[in-house]
Amino acid sequence: MEQSNLFMATVYEIWLDRLKGIRPLDKLKLIEKYKDCTSLYACADKIKLNTNLQEAEAQIDYMKKNKIGCVCYSDKNYPLFLREMNNPPWMLYYKGKASLWHTPCIAIVGARNASQYGKIVSFQLAERMAKCNVTVVSGLAYGVDSAAHQGALKNGGNTIAVFGCGVDICYPTSNRALMKEIEEKGLIVSEFLPGTPPRPYRFPMRNRIISGLSQAVVVTEAGLSSGSLITADFAAEQGREIFSVPGNITQINSIGTNKLIQDGAIPVVTVMDIEKNLGFTEKHxxxxxxxxxxxxxxxxxxxxxxxxxxxxxxxxxxxxxxxxxxxxxxxxxxxxxxxxxxxxxxxxxx
The missing domain is CATH 1.10.10.10 (Winged helix-like DNA-binding domain superfamily/Winged helix DNA-binding domain)
Structure with a gap:
């Protein structure tokens, strides 16, 4: 954990994040109206908000013991690209190097049940991005995500894993060793409270952060129902570049990527295409x-x-x-x- 970048929110900011039934966007509107969390808490009774601080205080103790940092939307260390989103998270929790979300980032995503080809391509593209000093963002899922993280880490590159659960929850559990390596060498991020279990509806929410942190999204292999296509949709809404790796038209996992190209995504023909399009260069x-x-x-x-x-x-x-x-x-x-x-x-x- 980068102690210099570790921002522990006030109990009132954690209190706001823990309030149930209030969307992140509505929390931002409350802060806009009341200026800060302390002022909001002072008026909590009037607007019928729960004023119990015990859970927030217990969470802060837990985070300190488990080296979990957090940053809220109003803090200067909040990622700039996320701040520009239409529905940014109010709070981000993290383990590792928070400075990485201020570096050039590229998301590499794709199928969980990826073919060997999909894994190899994802690994090589991530390895290439790392050589260009670009941080690779993905979701720690099976298949493409895992290969992307591993490719970035191979030669000391940087990677960010965005979770659809708490940063203290390993999902899938078989990726525990990879999660530990990312925690030590890269960054783990989530908008969900520590201890939050993975649920299907949380992963699309996670995907908007994957694309939001990145300058571009690369889809290496995907069927028509792949969650990576949701990430690509978010990227399009956020004005990000979308790259897609063409695949065998007889394979189910190529339908999504080929359709992205048909719809205007930039085809990735060689491992150099991304850096050439975005102007990244390697130090030689x-x-x-x-x-x-x-x-x-x-x-x-x-x-x-x-x-x-x-x-x-x-x-x-x-x-x-x-x-x-x-x-x-x-x-x-x-x-x-x-x-x-x-x-x-x-x-x-x-």
Whole structure:
């Protein structure tokens, strides 16, 4: 837990969050009218609100013991992107690095019963985003979500898991080890009170936060009934970019993603497409300097870096060299670990 970013709300803010039967949007309207929670509480009897503070005080004690932080809408540390939503949560609870919701974020979501292809694509896209210093947001569910978190964490990247239950509840329970790793290295977030169990109706609410925290949403695999399509709908309402990975038209889990493309989502053809569309770049300098590459190798590397992705034919024309020469140089750079190939033709600077 980042102690410098740990904001423990006042008992009156927790009291407001615990009030039953009041929607998050209505809580915001109450604060707008009464200026702050302390003033609202002072008038609680008049407007017939429960004034018992015991549960709020007990919750604060529980949160302190379990290293659970929280931030309310009126606090300056509240995520900016969520503040711009039509129905932002009044309170966010978290475990881990709260600073991550102030970094560039991309959501990667998809089917729980994902195919091996869906998992691999999700892992590789998340790994690529991490290399571009982009935080990967997902929901810790089976399949695509788990693969996305794991891909982001592989080489020390950042990830945020948004829960449809309390941040102290592991769901699914088989992801306990992954949840622990995210808590230690990334961030777990929920608008639901600690101890809140998972319920089906809470996950669509969770999905609006996944898209709300992110600059764009990537759907890697989804059937027509997939919850990830709800996330994409929220993203469209929030003005976010939507990316979709095309799939085999004979597979059920490709119907949703292919339809998103048909409806205007940006197709993800290579792992570089997201960063190229959104203007993210990877830091290469230190990695290249750490490698012992010659002048001609550096010349070839710089062209690949500039193009983002290219082919042997393009490199031959650009450098006026034979295919055998370029192939040899590419092989050397791959062995040294500064480029990699994808689909046998495209070479990508790591």
């Amino acid at each position: 300098e230190e990695k290249v300097c750490a490698k012992s590459i010659g002048i001609e190798e550096k010349q070839l590397y710089d062209i690949i870096l500039l193009e983002g992705e290219t082919t042997i034919d393009f490199l031959c024309k650009k450098l006026k060299k034979t295919p055998s020469y370029i192939n040899g140089m590419v092989t050397i750079l791959e062995i040294k670990g500064v480029i990699e190939s994808s689909f046998g033709k495209i070479f990508i600077a790591k």
